[in-house]
Amino acid sequence: MPAVASVASVAESAVPAAPAVVLDGVGVRYGGRRGAPAVTAVAEVSLTVGEGEFVVLVGPSGCGKTTLLRVVAGFERATAGSALVHGAPPAPGGGTGLVFQQPRLFPWRTVGGNLAFALARHGLPRAERPDRITELLDLVGLAGYAGRRTWELSGGQQQRVAIARALAGRPRLLLLDEPFAALDALTRERLQEELRTLTARSGTAVLFVTHSVDEAVLLGSRVLVMAADPGRVVADLPIDLPRDGATDPAALRGSAEFARLRGALSRTLREAAAG
Template sequence: MPSSESTTIAHGTETAPAGSIRLDRVTHEYGRGGETFTAVGPVDLTVPAGEFLVLVGASGCGKSTLLRLIAGFERPTHGSVRVSGTEPRPGDAAGVVFQTPRLFPWRTVRGNIDLALRYAGVERTQWPARRAELLARVGLEGTENRRTWEISGGQQQRVAIARALAAENPLLLLDEPFAALDALTRERLQEDVRRVTERTGRTAVFVTHSAEEAVFLGSRIVVLTKSPGTVALDLPVPLPRGDVDAEGLRDSPEFAALRAQVSHAVKTAAAA
């Protein structure tokens, strides 16, 4: 797959790196007539290709709404959203992982991955090799013939991540994918996602309530105010990435300081 840094996509007279995101004065409302509710906005945000952006904030601040706008599931009421220089369309712009795996229980792990490969337009002769590659990326070698209800919740979420990576789009969107998991499984999957995005070079946008999760995963963190969500803090994360000692990173004073800063920002934004 071409790296997100070397690929550009033309849009009119402009070119934009594949996987880059741009939100210009985005506002989104729900309802009709006099019964409208503003969920987010206005929001201006530029995400370079290859960045791991984490959106964090209290419940109801519009994090998931922003993710749906970037995925193309909804269109903004005002302003514009561009992914790779174009207006996003569902299925084209990004692979998406939700809070629950949303797998097909009557299919095996293999069947769920193969279905994603089919929708991604991968030639059938390439499925075995691509399936093996995807399962290896998420640490699920040897599980392809098992039914989804025969594997753990953490393994099911790994299948969902592998399925989202099946298409060659340069953007991965994750909406609180580890919220329902136990602490140990959550930490292991955080490490998996961090590693996968580093190795593939994909841009990632991750939604969470957790300051600790935000600091561990993100190369950049955006804290949103309470509804309507606007940017309260835009913070680069100057921690080492790539192959790192995850436990050592979590225990470092730099990590603790950033976690405290983000936690304070979230509480302040929620109370404002």
């Protein structure tokens, strides 16, 4: 006779997982003490990032994109509203990987040493670290680079190491703040395509900040458009492009649907900037 699941186990399996990120009416204000005028960086921002979603924030400089990322990362506290990451208040670490504009690697360590440091922070036993380092470097296209010094790498290769480091703890959420902004156009396109494929295969939820319309359309499953003074979300655009990891990104860039979505996002950004 087949085993019968208990009522409790059936109930637990029926409970959906909490979204990766939930912001509800989040506001962030600076100043306002000792006579200094208060500045509202963001106001009344509500958004949800579901499991496996790749959500992109775009908008003009000063609209609060990075501020929101810092709130989700647990580096900054909202002064209004609430923020939850996988159902709990945001906290540094805690299953979240971070990638910044600059790689911020330790120059005195090798590539493998940088990853080993991250793995140690995540509590991986020393004996298991070499295999995990090999796995991470294979994942970002840097197989055999463990013994290289970081200053021997190109900017694009350093950023790949930064992405590998962010993935070291098998995060359920990745936060990326314009990670490809300082790279040349060809390297940027290549890393965009690799990140798109990597996240599609892993199912990791992503919140990604950029100024690039093309980057937003290629990477995002949704694009949130922000306006400034104060920073707020003014549009939520779904991006219905194949995300199976098998579709050639170069073909996507040349498709009529990509051009249509790019045009729609450009118009929305202009409307947001106009107030």
